[in-house]
Amino acid sequence: MNNPVTHPYIPNTVPAVREEILAAVGAADIEEFYADIPSSLRVQGSLNLPAPLLSEAELERHVSGLLNKNTSTREALSFLGAGTYNHYVPSVVDEVIGRSEFLTAYAGEPYEDHGRFQALFEYQSMMGELLNMDVVNVPTYDGMQATATALAMAGRITGRRGIVLVSDANPDLVSKVTDYVRSFMDLTIIPSSNGTADLAAAEQAIGADTAAVWIQTPSFHGALEEQGARLAQLAHDAGALAVVGTDPIAYGALTPPADWGADIVCGDIQSLGIHQWFGGGRGGFIAVHDDPTFVLEMPSRLFGLESTDVPGEYGFGDVAWDRTSFALREEGKEWVGTAAALWGIAAGVYLASMGPTGMAELGETLLARTAYAAQQLASVDGLELSDSALHLREIAVDFSNASLTSTAAVAALRARGIEPGVVLPGNRLLVCVTEQVTAADIDTLAATLTAVLKEN
Amino acid sequence: MNNPVTHPYIPNTVPAVREEILAAVGAADIEEFYADIPSSLRVQGSLNLPAPLLSEAELERHVSGLLNKNTSTREALSFLGAGTYNHYVPSVVDEVIGRSEFLTAYAGEPYEDHGRFQALFEYQSMMGELLNMDVVNVPTYDGMQATATALAMAGRITGRRGIVLVSDANPDLVSKVTDYVRSFMDLTIIPSSNGTADLAAAEQAIGADTAAVWIQTPSFHGALEEQGARLAQLAHDAGALAVVGTDPIAYGALTPPADWGADIVCGDIQSLGIHQWFGGGRGGFIAVHDDPTFVLEMPSRLFGLESTDVPGEYGFGDVAWDRTSFALREEGKEWVGTAAALWGIAAGVYLASMGPTGMAELGETLLARTAYAAQQLASVDGLELSDSALHLREIAVDFSNASLTSTAAVAALRARGIEPGVVLPGNRLLVCVTEQVTAADIDTLAATLTAVLKEN
Amino acid sequence: WDEPIIFELSTPGERGILVQQPEPAAVDALALREDRLAPLRRSDAPALPELAQMRVVRHYLRISQENLGADFNIDIGQGTCTMKYSPKVNETIIRTPKLMDVHPHQDEASIQGVLEIFWRTERLLAEISGMARVSLQTQGGSAAIWANIAMIRAYHEANGDGGVRDEVITTIFSHPSNAACAKAAGYKVITLMPDANGYPDIDALRAAVSPRTAALMITNPEDTGIYNAKIREFVDIVHEVGGLAAYDQANANGILGITRASDAGFDLCHFNLHKTFSTPHASGGPGAGASCVSEKLVPFLPGPTIEKVGETFTVNHNHPQSVGTVAPFFGVAPNVVRAYAWIMALGADGLRQVAETAVLNNNYLLAKVLEIPGASAPYAEGKRRIEQVRYSWQELFEETGVSSEEIGIRMSDFGMHYWTSHHPYLVPQPFTLEPTESYSKSEIDEYVAVLAHVAGEARTNPEIVRTAPHNQTVHHIHHDDLNDPARWAITWRAYQKKHLSN
Amino acid sequence: WDEPIIFELSTPGERGILVQQPEPAAVDALALREDRLAPLRRSDAPALPELAQMRVVRHYLRISQENLGADFNIDIGQGTCTMKYSPKVNETIIRTPKLMDVHPHQDEASIQGVLEIFWRTERLLAEISGMARVSLQTQGGSAAIWANIAMIRAYHEANGDGGVRDEVITTIFSHPSNAACAKAAGYKVITLMPDANGYPDIDALRAAVSPRTAALMITNPEDTGIYNAKIREFVDIVHEVGGLAAYDQANANGILGITRASDAGFDLCHFNLHKTFSTPHASGGPGAGASCVSEKLVPFLPGPTIEKVGETFTVNHNHPQSVGTVAPFFGVAPNVVRAYAWIMALGADGLRQVAETAVLNNNYLLAKVLEIPGASAPYAEGKRRIEQVRYSWQELFEETGVSSEEIGIRMSDFGMHYWTSHHPYLVPQPFTLEPTESYSKSEIDEYVAVLAHVAGEARTNPEIVRTAPHNQTVHHIHHDDLNDPARWAITWRAYQKKHLSN
Incomplete structure (x- = not known):
């Protein structure tokens, strides 16, 4: 039943300690604690798993040996x-997010976890500068989720069902969005013309039931939308929102979508100091103007600056907590859970380094x-x-x-x-x-x- | 003369800041600060160095590219x-010594650098348990230096010149020791017999001018000295010290030299949680009994436990500071300088993990x-x-x-x-x-x- | 540290890092398009801070020290979060270019290692849950719940009764994401309240099910630490009306190797790899979710699957009934590798030791906490709990007026976490503790001693509790601005506009 | 944190890590020798602490937070130590198995990369110093000084006057290791005191040299920050009597690319790679020393050399006149790689900017410090300094009775270093500040503001300075035990015997 040794990860398997605890709680054995689990539901014997690699050296050699079968993009x-x-990841970024204080923390309060709140508030703030918008969320899972949520927000804000996609978008993203919103929204795809939006066809498709004109720039094929202002105008004229999916990497050089009329800007932050991680290093941003109509539809956490009992001191807290599913369960906006905070910190360090x-x-x-x-x-x-x-x-x-x-x-x-x-x-x-x-x-x-x- | 940009490592090259500082100190230009350096001694133009790799990404690629020409012992x-x-290095060790607090610290006082003093005191203490001796130094450079110093200590303590080496020793170590002590001591090498000390020949060689009988166990060839007690006795009978060079790696299983009569035990700690580093990961330990005759001859720093103004609180400090060259220049014992503290911390974490x-x-x-x-x-x-x-x-x-x-x-x-x-x-x-x-x-x-x- | 907001540290002209410059040929190629590009160029540079690299490092390392990671404290107070030890060797393992710098679209021949680890991890989790297949595509527990509800929806639609089945049933002590995800997927949510003993109410379930029932989504043990002994009956009741049963296994840490989702008849379940399988919580993600399904749900799994064909691992995109992509590519690779390494370090016996020890620790903690005057453990009195307990300070509050939230803030003065967010607020003055298997007896004793000390302060010196923290980077934080659109400041630029403009 | 000594955390039976077990065949092989081995076996296990892995992590991470690294503070107060920024990219670069896990005895074909970096670094340092060749074998500045004196000794012996030349001349403001190493090598040491202006006294040197002079070992600029303008004459005077001149370049940070050891005629010099060339100081090592020599000393260089033969790098052990091995193998490889990367990040212009900015910053700091009432900069009044200054609080001490050491301890309450060890104690109430090129103007201003604040406290509230620290992990530490053999405790076991036995 037991490994022959006290495992380094489980201190209280030391037999003497175990006995001492059992005595303290007045239990004869551990089985007693499982009294509520019917025997018909109990695993008989051991799970059928491979023999463990108890020594750390052997474990490390085994798993690293598997990974070494990969070829990295540094080698080809x-x-x-x-x-x-x-993209290049500055060493400073990896140093900061490798800090055990950030890596192993979770959901503490803004006192003992002040640092996490500050780092993410700063991330929000730097993204805001890059995008020229006043509100950015604590990262959601990834750009796909951010886009799906941005479009769902447009549906809730306008009370309409229509989404008009005017750009070439990543098919996986379209798949995600489609399944995500389909119970309450409909997606229409307008084929692009020479790589960017077909303005005439878009104008045709945008109507009274349009919640969002969805623009991707750069598109899945890297095309930059040159008619963004015109498209945003079409959306606004129809009472719809301009939702722009993008990658923030080039907004040090390019005009951010807010400047040409975007209402919600969304995308992934992987480009901003996060390694490729086999496609698994992601964070989703949603940026809006500082308008409660928009802010209150955001499902993610939003960290805000607050005063404290000491004049001039900055504290932090959750803005409009009552939007969230943490507060209101199914009455909250979509849901919020463990998402991508560490990558948000990484992107913040990246932007602070790059300037x-x-x-x-x-x-x-x-x-x-x-x-x-x-x-x-x-x-x-x-x-x-x-x-x-x-x-x-x-x-x-x-x-x-x-x-x-x-x-x-x-x-x-x-x-x-x-x-x-x-x-x-x-x-x-x-x-x-x-x-x-x-x-x-x-x-x-x-x-x-x-x-x-x-x-x- | 200058790189075209403000370098990330040198903030005050921002032109406006530079001007501001020059104005504040009333200097026309930086040349003024070098007024004491005669023009005949000045470098004309620029040094002849390769063009720099200003972007971090290019620098990283260049140096890593060179290192990638190596094959590691993990690959063969x-x-x-x-x-x-x-030896295997537990990940905990690298985590701790990678902490910027330890990595980038230096010579602070036991207040703001309490952690370093504690970690090294604990290192000393755990080495003491392993070696069954009460005094261990903050690591000196390496086992070679430790051995040379241990033998020099024997010379100072006994006032004699003779060193009798009875084991097969690493030739580089013999080279180091020979040059190190030769102005005040003489080394005699007794060829080994079947891998370990030739007792009869040793007995012959040990005499009234013998300061130290020098035993290496395991020897350069890995042989364990089985006649250690006898050799120590021979030394002591002649009024000499038994100086034992060793590797501490196996003293969880083997009797440490102190138990069979060693007066000074020395060697390298590389085996205890320090990577191979192309031969460059080293620390030297010197262990003695808690006898001021010996302690006061040690050149390295020794961290000791002390009381503070708060009852029960532990502070730390330098034991017998006035032994050192920091305090007394050439009147100190040999010299002390930046040595191998971080590797001492590493070895401490190693021993704490291993138990x-x-x-x-x-x-x-x-x-x-x-x-x-x-x-x-x-x-x-x-x-x-x-x-x-x-x-x-x-x-x-x-x-x-x-x-x-x-x-x-x-x-x-x-x-x-x-x-x-x-x-x-x-x-x-x-x-x-x-x-x-x-x-x-x-x-x-x-x-x-x-x-x-x-x-x- | 009294570390400013990073914008306050800016000196114009300083650089944190230099970047690669384009070659002349590239500059020339761009110049040919400059007339079209010009209108897209940004006129004003973004007002990012300008800092030398060492100042960036100092800023972030200082604020890192103002954060209390699980490695630094006896992290029992973040109950429901399973704050266990994340082994350092796993960090060593993942920090290799062979994982960090691998692209998901590479030739399969060049990613055999990571594909094999994903495949093996799926097999391990299938064995642990008893399910047929597992998707690792999601980045957290809630996202895995979403994937599960999406599969449930697709399943019923494929069976032709997607239109009829529009209700999802959950319990109030199940994680709110179950309700929220179901709602987001278009379902009506029916929430069952506990019976008088705190157990999920089987009669309420019987009353709730109908041909409109799409699924039951339930946690077990719930966040109270109470195991629903009738879980098999719950599942059967739902199955009888044609609904599916989805098991939220966020609280699986106490039952690893003891009982499996398949044993109770569940159709779907999910794990949080960052809780039960020890990947670090990363200040709130990335986590990793595992969605496990029985045979009948396999066609609906999200994303591609990884198959072993002979000795080769290959990506299979051919799933016409799939709910599609729920997240990019294959999932949070570093966390999957960490979870794999953790399971392989323990094996079947080790996992069982984890569960048993987590439960042992929890019941020890329960006994110790109940010795503190003013503390109680509502529901199921006298019963053993599984891996956590939701406690109450109601008695202490009535006696002293000191709230659980105030006690929590005071706990931080002693370097300890104490989570004060306890949806739903059914238990008055709640606090939830979960010791996991990672803490020794003496650490649990230390935590309880501080808890008892603070409870004592509530009686002898309530002011010190009410005015806490006294020992943290910041002092008591106000809340006025956070819910006021005219005053909230979600970015530094917004703060400057709203608060510094005068 | 109030973190105990690690032995106090021990629980018998806990394990921090599990190790590889021998195979049955290996056990059998050992059993055959058991009768001889038995007498060598340890009877009582060493009393090492027994902790679960997470507790080991928590212990060391907590005490790490109780240490003030250069990344965390404006590290100007550790004057003479050149606490500059150690770039994080260099840490990324060295943490590869391609360096960490490489053995020095490997086939040369498998270590071409590291050999090339050693070779290139030698060439860079040769150009920076103007010397012919450079040994990187030593692990610190003092060890490099030892290597230099060993070469001086061998040189004179090879010339047949080893017996005659038994004196080494140094100055009081040169680092004590110059004197100490010379003494350890068997030399008599003659120490020159400064002239009235604080400059090394050239007349004293003239009086000291003789046919017995083996060498002059001298720092320039000295720790006062004063550059000896007559350095070329100093060297010439020593050369005239047949002695060698060795340049301690620990203080080279202000003169990189400005002037070279060769320009002043030196025969040997050394650098501290961990100071001037930015490898982290590692809590006191490992550092790395570079011993640079002119052509005539090349035959005496320690250890093997690395040569480029065609496009291949090879190890050359054939140096019959070498002083032999002064340290294992090739030196502190990680620090050599870091130094190489640092130089390559800057280039010739960048190194000169480093020097100029270090000097600019130092003279700015000098101006600011002298504005603080009670502070002075003895010697060479009104002169510019190079990269550091030894200051004095003598006036403040006379006025308030508060010593420099007390001020230093109080500085720690503000999160700042202030080094209180200032060999030799010629300057009364000394403190030494060295801002390097790494700190911005606003950081220098911040440091000075705190210094001024504490100096103000010495007047207005001397008690708060005298009873410092108030804000640190520990309180004022006694010194009684540290110099008393009956009471000092250099290990926990000794402490238990001496202090806990009753």
Whole structure:
């Protein structure tokens, strides 16, 4: 029944201590505590699990041995994006979120956990500067959840059912949103035109039942929406909200959506100092103006600055707690639970390290390298860009006139140690460049693609 | 002259701030501060250094790229020892010494740096238990320095010049000791007999000018000295001290030298929770009984427990500060400086994690695997053990009757991904096994050696 | 530390880090598009703070010290949260580029290791729950509950009675996310109140079920620490009307290896890997949720699945009936690896020791707390509890006027957590303690001693309790601004506009 | 925290970690030798503490919070220590198995990366010092000084006048290790006192040199921050009598890229990588020392050298005149890598900015400190200083009776360091401040404000200064036991015997 030794994780399995406790509570054995569990529900014998690796050294060797079967993006040239991005993570970020004080804390009060409240308030505040909006939530799970909630908020605020998506959006995101809102909202997708919104078709689709015009910029294909102001105007004219899904990475250089009319801005913060983690390092932000109509529809926690008994001292607390399911169960707004606080702290440290100049320069580097990648890939014989929009970080490349399909090209390049991108339907390839990919790397990609396409 | 940007490491290069400071101190420019440095001594232009890698990402990639050219002992089967050992380092150890509070601290007072004093006092105390001695120093640089100092202490305490080394010692250690003490002491080396001390020859050599009988156990070849008590007696009978160099790793299982008469015990703590670090993770311990004659000859800092203004509260301080060169310059005992405090903290965390049972079990595992390695290697055709002593962790294997020299065998095994050991003079090989090397690994070594020797 | 808000530390021109610059060829490529790009360019730089790197480090390390992680205190007071030890070796294991810097769209050949760990973890959790398959896609317990309700909805729709079944039944001591997720999925929520002894009321359930019942969503043991002995009957009653039963196993820590969701007949269950399976709570996430389902729900599982084909692990996207993607890619990889390592460090016997010791500790703590005058444990008097207990200071409050919340704040002066949020507020002056398996007897004694000391202060020196904290970074915090739209300040810029503009 | 000594936390039977067990075959192999082994076996287990792993973590993390790292404070008060920023990226870089878990005896083909970094770092330091070659074998500044004196001794012996040259000359404001190492190497030490202006006294040097002079060992700038403008003449005077000149460059931070040891004619110098080149001080080591020598000392360098042969890096043990091994293997590898990364992050211009800014900051600090009534900067009045200044509270002491040491302890109440050990005690009531390049103007202002505040307290409320600390983990510590052999307690076991036995 028991491991032969006292496990380091379970101090009170020391036999003498165990006996002492049993005596103190007047129990003959531990079985007594389980009296309420009928024997018909009891596990007979032991669970059928592998033998444990009791020594830490053997455990570490086993699990690390499995992980070492992976190849990381540090070991291969990678142009993979499509929702998870290989941006540089400053060491300061990992230092801070590795601090046991933050890593192992949970839901303490703003006294003993003042630091967590401050770090997340600062995160909210720095995101607010980047997005030029006054309210940002403590991160929800991820950008998908943030988008689904932002659209649901639009439904609750307008009392309408319609969502009009005017951009190319990540299909997984569309899947998430669709299932999430379908009991009370309907999604209409307007195909894009040359990579961005088809303004005429959008105008047609937006109507009296439209809750939200949903814009993704950059789109799933990296296209920057140039007609955002016009789209927001169309939404507002129809009494609908402009909900903009985005990645905050380039707003040191680009005009944030609030400046051209967005009512709710949402997305993922993975780009802001969070490792790729096999796609599992995510946090969702929702930003709105400081309007209670919007704020009170947000399900996430919102940390606010407060005064204390000491003049001039800053304390923190939960703003409008009674919105939440913690307070009101099903009468709260959607729900709130353990989400992504540590990644919010990470993004805060990232923005504090980068500052305005760092974010501006990074935006510039991303725009320039993306433009260069577009130029170089378009010049590969047989390849064409799928659209002529302005792009940030990602471009879709069309293989229709190439000697290989995009799927076959990926296989050929993987054999040469390059991950050239993510295959898209329609014989296309989604190529991603970040500041981690140099012009020389892009040249390597173009040259290798040229060679591979020539050989076939 | 200047980098084009304000460097993140140098805040006051912001031009406006720089001007403000210059104005505040009434200086026209920075040159003014260097007025005392004659122009004939000034560097003309810039130093001839490589262009800097200003972005952190590029710097990290460059240096990590260099390090990635290394192969670690995690990636190959390694039987290398000879002064640096591949013992398992519990994660708790790295967590603690990675704490910025310890990592970036230095020489603060026992108020604001109470934690460092406590951690090192506890290190001293746990080493004291392991060694069964009442006084242990804050670590000096390494075991070589500890040994040189221990022998120099013996010289000062006895007022004699003679050191009689009765064990096989690491040649680098002998080199260090020789140069260190040669202005006031003389070293005599008594060749070992079948791996351990030649008692008769030792008795011969020990005399009225002998300051120290120097025993290494385990020896450079891993041999455990079985006649320690006898040797200590010989020393004491001659009015000399018994100085024992050792590795503390197995004293959960083995009798510590103090129990058989050692006066000063010294060595390296690398085995106790410190990574190999290319041979650069070291700390030297010197342990003595609580006798002021000995204590006052120690050059290192010694942290002691003290009372405070609050009854029952523990504070810390430097014991007998006036021994040190900090206090007395050349009149202090040798010298003291920045040494190896963090590794002392690491060793403390290691011992606290291991506890008596962990150390006992580890000792047993090391003894058993060493015995197994001896058995298996002795059974390889053409190989013989160099001696029949009891061994801990290391054994010397004789290749005289093999088809390859030990040097050639190492080359052959490296080609098969195995580091079989360190070549010794006399066509021998020093093979090291730790708890990280399993019986199966030893079988692999023996089988590969057998195959290689058969092929040639 | 009296550490300012980071914006107050800004010095224009300072840099925290330098970034990669574009090559001339890239700059040229961009210049060709500048006329179109110009209108999209930001005119004013964002007003982010400007700090040298060391000041950034100092700021965040200082405020980290103003946070009380589980590693620093006897973290019994955050009851229901299962604040157990998160082994440091797991942190060592996950901090490798082989996990941190791996992209989910890589060639499967280059991600065999992480796929294998996901696959193995699924098998371990399937064995622990008795369920057929497990999705690890969600990032927390509530998200796993959402995934479960989404599957329930899809299941009934696939069976053609999605339109009819529009009610979900839960209990008041089940986590609020069960009710909230059901509501968000479009269901009416029926909440059962406990019977006189604090047990879920089986008669109330019988009265509530009907052909409109989509599902029962229930925690067991509930946050009271009381195990519902009739759980099998509850499930049967729901099954009889064609509903599904979903088990919230947030409180599984006391029953690992003792009883399984499958034993009680559940169709779905979920675990919080960050509670029961020891991944650190990360100041409030990321966690990781595991949604476990029986065979009949397998077609509806979210996202892709990972299959073992021969000796190779492969991603299977072919699930036409799936509820779709509930979260990006495969889930919170670092937490899945941590949970895998934790289970492998313990094995079947170890998990059972975890459960038994958590329960042993809890009943010891119960006995000790009840010795404190003024403390009580409402419901099921004299019964043993599983892994936690919801206590009450009602007697103390009546005697002294000192509330549980005030006691909680005073506890922080002694370096201890004491969670004051206890939805639902059925128990008056509530506090919930959960000792888990991680604390030794002497630590539990220490916690109780402080609790008793503070309760004593409530009698002898209530002022010191009421005016707490005395020993924290900040003093008593007001609440006036937090619920007033004209005054709340959710960002520094909002604070400046609202409070500093005059 | 009121965290006990770790032995007080022990519960017999608890385990912090489990270790690998020997296989049956290994146990059998050992059993064959048991009769010989038995006498060597320990009869009583060592009385190490027994703690569960989480309690070990809690203990050490709590006491870590009771330590004031450079990352946490404006670390100007540990003057002479060059408490600069240690970049976090360097910590990321070194924490790889490719460095941590590499053995120095590995096949050279498998350690090319670390050999290349050692080789490159040597070249960088050679350029910075102007010297021919550099040994990185030592672990700290004092050990590097030892290596230098060992080379000096070997050099004179090789030239046949080892017997004659038995004197080493140093100055009182040079680090004590210069004198102490020379003494330990068998030399008589002649210490020069400063002239009336606080400069090293060139006439005293002229009087001291003779054919018995083995070497001059000197710091410049000294810990007063005063640069010896006649340093070239000092060196020449020693050279004229056949002695060598060794430059202690512990204080090089203000002169990087400004002037080099070679420019003043030195034969040897050393750097502290953990001071000038930004490796963290690690609570007092490991540091790393660099011993730099001119061509004529190259044959005597300690240990092996690393050579570049074609594109390959190789270890060269063939140095018959070497002083031998002064430390194991190649040196403190993590610190060498950190120093390499730090230099490469800055380049030639950056190093010069470091020096200039350190000097700018120091002279700003000097101006501010001198504004505090009661503070003075003895010697070289009105002169600029290089990178640090030794100040005096003598006036304040005369006025108030409050000593520099008392002020230092009071500074800790404000979260600041203030080092009270100032060998030699020539300056009365001394304190030494060194701001380095790492602190911003506002941080320097903050430090000075606290210093001024405490100086003010010395006048208005001397009792609060004298009874400090008020705000630390421990209160005023006694000193009676520390120098009394009957009462000092250097280990817990000794404490128990001496203080708890009754």
